Amino acid sequence: MASEVIAEIAKTFGDRFTVDIRLHMPLDPPSVLILFGPSGSGKTTILRCLAGLERPDHGVIRCGPERWFDAAAGIQMPPQQRRLGYLSQDYALFPTYSVEGNVAFGLGGLTTAERAQRVADILALLQLHGLERRKPAQLSGGQQQRVALARAIARRPRMLLLDEPLSALDAPTRLRLQGGLRHLLKQLAIPSIVVTHDWAEALALGDQMAVIGAGRVLQMGTPQEVFNRPTNADVARIVGIETALEGRVRESVEGLATVEVAGVALHALAEDGVGPDVFVCIRAEDVVLAPGSAGTTSARNQLQGRVVDISSMGALVKIGLDCGFPLSAVVTRSAVEDLHLSRGLPVTASMKAGAVHLVPRRDATPTA
Amino acid sequence: MNWIAIGVTFKLAALTAMALVVIGLPIAYWVSFLRWRWKFLIESVVALPLVLPPTVLGFYILVAIGPHSPIGRLYTDLVGHPLPFTFEGLLIASVLYSLPFAVQPFAAAFDQVDHRLIEASWTLGVSRFGTFFRLILPMSVAGVVTGFVLSFAHTLGEFGVVLMVGGNIEGVTRTVSIDIYDEVQALNYAGAAKTALFLLAVSYLILLAVYAMNRKVWAVWPQK
Numbered sequence: 001m002a003s004e005v006i007a008e009i010a011k012t013f014g015d016r017f018t019v020d021i022r023l024h025m026p027l028d029p030p031s032v033l034i035l036f037g038p039s040g041s042g043k044t045t046i047l048r049c050l051a052g053l054e055r056p057d058h059g060v061i062r063c064g065p066e067r068w069f070d071a072a073a074g075i076q077m078p079p080q081q082r083r084l085g086y087l088s089q090d091y092a093l094f095p096t097y098s099v100e101g102n103v104a105f106g107l108g109g110l111t112t113a114e115r116a117q118r119v120a121d122i123l124a125l126l127q128l129h130g131l132e133r134r135k136p137a138q139l140s141g142g143q144q145q146r147v148a149l150a151r152a153i154a155r156r157p158r159m160l161l162l163d164e165p166l167s168a169l170d171a172p173t174r175l176r177l178q179g180g181l182r183h184l185l186k187q188l189a190i191p192s193i194v195v196t197h198d199w200a201e202a203l204a205l206g207d208q209m210a211v212i213g214a215g216r217v218l219q220m221g222t223p224q225e226v227f228n229r230p231t232n233a234d235v236a237r238i239v240g241i242e243t244a245l246e247g248r249v250r251e252s253v254e255g256l257a258t259v260e261v262a263g264v265a266l267h268a269l270a271e272d273g274v275g276p277d278v279f280v281c282i283r284a285e286d287v288v289l290a291p292g293s294a295g296t297t298s299a300r301n302q303l304q305g306r307v308v309d310i311s312s313m314g315a316l317v318k319i320g321l322d323c324g325f326p327l328s329a330v331v332t333r334s335a336v337e338d339l340h341l342s343r344g345l346p347v348t349a350s351m352k353a354g355a356v357h358l359v360p361r362r363d364a365t366p367t368a
Numbered sequence: 369m370n371w372i373a374i375g376v377t378f379k380l381a382a383l384t385a386m387a388l389v390v391i392g393l394p395i396a397y398w399v400s401f402l403r404w405r406w407k408f409l410i411e412s413v414v415a416l417p418l419v420l421p422p423t424v425l426g427f428y429i430l431v432a433i434g435p436h437s438p439i440g441r442l443y444t445d446l447v448g449h450p451l452p453f454t455f456e457g458l459l460i461a462s463v464l465y466s467l468p469f470a471v472q473p474f475a476a477a478f479d480q481v482d483h484r485l486i487e488a489s490w491t492l493g494v495s496r497f498g499t500f501f502r503l504i505l506p507m508s509v510a511g512v513v514t515g516f517v518l519s520f521a522h523t524l525g526e527f528g529v530v531l532m533v534g535g536n537i538e539g540v541t542r543t544v545s546i547d548i549y550d551e552v553q554a555l556n557y558a559g560a561a562k563t564a565l566f567l568l569a570v571s572y573l574i575l576l577a578v579y580a581m582n583r584k585v586w587a588v589w590p591q592k
Contacts, residue, residue, distance in 0.1 A: 051487075051491055052490075052491075053487050053490070053491070078490070079487070079490040079491045080490055080491075080493045080494065080495060081493075082491075083493065084491055085491075086487075086488070086491035088484055088487070088488065090484060092482070092484040092485050092487070092488040094485060094488070094489075094503060095485075095507070096503075096506045096507055105489065105492055105494065105502070106489075106492025106493050106494060108493070108494065108498070109493075151488075151492065152491075152492075155492065155493060
């Protein structure tokens with residue numbers, strides 16, 4: 001049997017809500033699995049079951065050869081023995097301990113000297129030196145996040161479970177730490193499961209992604225696959241973004257970046273610390289269609305393309321385009337009729353530079 | 369003033385409060401953290417001394433530790449004399465009588481500790497025992513001190529239970545409150561007044577300390 005984490009569990013909360021999922025994640029090579037879904041979809045419950053903080057009603061959880069949970073056999077390994085790094089959404093730093101004390105909290109098995117060395121190493125890795133004696137209340141949100149992460153990895157866990165690691169932060173800090181987290185996960189090479197409802201985070205951090213809706217796994221694949229080809233309307237609604245393409249930033253002038261996607265140049269707002277290798281993300285509802293070739297508008301991106309697919313999504317219609325690369329647009333039924341949209345029709349797709357989002361790609365090299 | 373009675377009273381109060389830290393902490397932990405459907409039954413029993421007349425409590429304790437009960441017989445066999453009307457018997461009664469004054473502040477303090485912190489400690493590999501001593505207890509210092517001081521102060525002033533279980537033996541079980549009662553019975557109002565004022569002053573100072581300590585603004589670590 002290959003070395004992997006298997007979680008096939010079900011848990012019902014009253015009669016309102018059931019989590020019923022099957023997840024498999026290889027431990028070797030270490031990868032990052034994203035649990036993506038709206039709040040209340042059961043992502044956190046799954047993570048808590050893996051951490052041993054919640055007991056499923058049915059099923060099994062195995063990590064390599066170890067049985068962590070087995071409902072039939074009545075096995076529930078306590079969280080202490082699972083050797084995990086668990087980061088809860090609010091970080092849960094111990095208020096009575098300093099930064100150092102927090103990071104050293106789980107290192108009871110080491111000698112004093114080893115412990116001091118380990119703490120110093122981890123604090124250096126997460127750029128927290130100089131804050132050793134501070135109490136959590138004296139730290140900024142970004143610093144708290146890094147201390148919590150430091151504490152979680154200090155024991156060299158065999159797996160990391162991160163629950164919305166960046167959601168408690170303001171947007172600029174989130175963007176800054178997202179890059180840091182990506183490099184850290186790569187550097188540590190610890191199998192990780194990251195819960196998020198932020199597509200940029202999912203694309204930036206994930207190797208694999210499971211879309212969770214109403215307590216079930218709706219789709220599993222690489223983040224790019226899932227964003228580009230949601231298997232059904234539920235997934236499409238949850239992930240929101242319909243186009244995620246690999247691109248390369250060519251230049252960045254006065255806050256406006258030019259990215260190349262499949263030989264086509266697109267304009268996007270430049271984000272700090274992003275590039276040159278990026279995912280170019282475009283929400284289908286941000287794409288405006290015009291018949292033939294449109295005149296000059298304020299939209300920075302005008303793409304010539306052809307309609308290749310038309311599929312109904314209730315009141316809206318999803319239009320698949322070929323603009324040299326696949327692009328999705330969502331329009332109303334009446335727009336389809338007014339524009340006489342049909343397969344093969346040449347159209348111009350336009351979107352503002354602000355609608356073209358750049359997300360750092362995971363295999364990209366670090367940028368300052 | 370009857371300094372012997374004062375000495376007995378303070379010794380009783382101090383030993384009661386210390387015993388209650390040892391006994392009360394596990395009970396409070398249990399009350400605060402365990403999810404058990406019938407927990408309220410235990411909580412009610414712990415709170416009973418708050419509402420029961422001390423004579424009722426004292427009566428049951430007297431019967432329970434008396435020579436006709438299994439506990440009383442066991443104690444007599446082991447130690448050689450029966451429990452009622454001894455200092456040890458009085459101590460047991462005081463511990464039960466002041467139980468809610470220790471357990472409730474302890475449990476209230478434990479309840480204040482965010483459960484997510486406790487879970488974080490567990491996932492860091494720290495046992496429940498270690499989590500209690502390294503995380504929960506340090507965060508509950510104010511509540512533990514409050515419970516200690518309140519049970520101390522409560523024991524200082526107990527009367528009915530002492531009378532029922534301890535009797536009135538000079539230097540052994542005669543406490544300040546019994547002494548005041550005796551003085552009044554003997555129409556020695558001046559003596560009673562002095563002792564009463566002393567007890568009033570001590571009790572007030574103790575409560576002053578408790579309330580001052582529980583003022584949030586003086587908390588040891590910065591509040592967010």
